[in-house]
Amino acid sequence: MGLDYVSCCPLGAHQAHADAVDFRRNAFGLSPAGFRMREEIPEGDSVQLTIDTKTDSYEQAIAAVQAAYGLNPAPVASNWPTAPMVEARPGPETLSSEDLWEGWTDRLLFDTVAAVMPGARAVLRRLVEVGGTATYDDIREHFIDHPQTPIPQGKIGGVLTSVRAVRRRIGPRNRADVLQLGDRVRVYRIEPALLEGLKRAFDLADARPDLLRQEPTSS
Known part of the structure; x- marks a missing residue:
């Protein structure tokens, strides 16, 4: 009223x-x-x-x-006491639109992080934590018994299809991918120029988990 x-x-x-x-x-x-x-x-x-x-x-x-x-x-x-100032919540609109590499910006990186499935998001975060490069075996071993996001053996590739699916609708208008896989040596790689932007994207993701895609609920 x-x-x-x-x-x-x-x-x-x-x-x-x-x-x-x-x-x-x-x-x-x-x-x-x-x-x-x-x-x-x-x-x-x-x-x-x-x-x-x-x-x-x-x-x-x-x-x-x-x-x-x-x-x-x-x-x-x-x-009467002065009411405390309420700090505005950070949002994607605060992120930079400056070109980091091949058209990728902080905002596009966050949109990607927010849109992928939780398992793929966890793999991207792990790659950022280790400097942008890791072998398939390194990723598999890290996540097979992961306490928050376990990924069964042999399922890493399937989990990362979420990144490819999101890339088809989010990202610059070129063929540059956030995540690259070397077919011969089975190495996952993130372009070094994107690492700092991804760190900022994950910082915002931690502050605003309500913006992130979640696993579908089972009926």
Whole structure:
């Protein structure tokens, strides 16, 4: 609900009305839509304050009620603690669009990291951790009994099909891949120029796991 209603019995209805209006104008500059009072208030009747919780702060509401009772709202305004600043959450829009290599940018690297399946993401992260190059056997041994993302023997290639599938729709308009495989020696390799950008992509992935693709839920 956008509006809350507070009724109170003033010490003097007309004086309270004047105090509240004066408070709005001089102390807080509230528009009439913020705190509205009935124009005609018979002596002895209550005063109705309409508080818009979407636009009026808590301390403004308290101060207006004090004004309606003929009290000085200044202590509320001066002594109310300042609300802490809320730091904005980082997002992909904060990443650079500068060309790192063959059209790859920080943003495209993050989009790739976010879009691949968790197993493929874990392999990419491992390759970044070891400097961008590792043999098939190194990757297989690392993940076969991995506590978070185990990959059975012989399944590494299948897991990494997610990277190839994502590459068809994310990435620069050329044939440059994030992950390359040497067919003869079975070595996985990431272009060195992309390593720092991938580190930044994984930093954002750690800060915003809600943006990452997850394993499909089983029915």
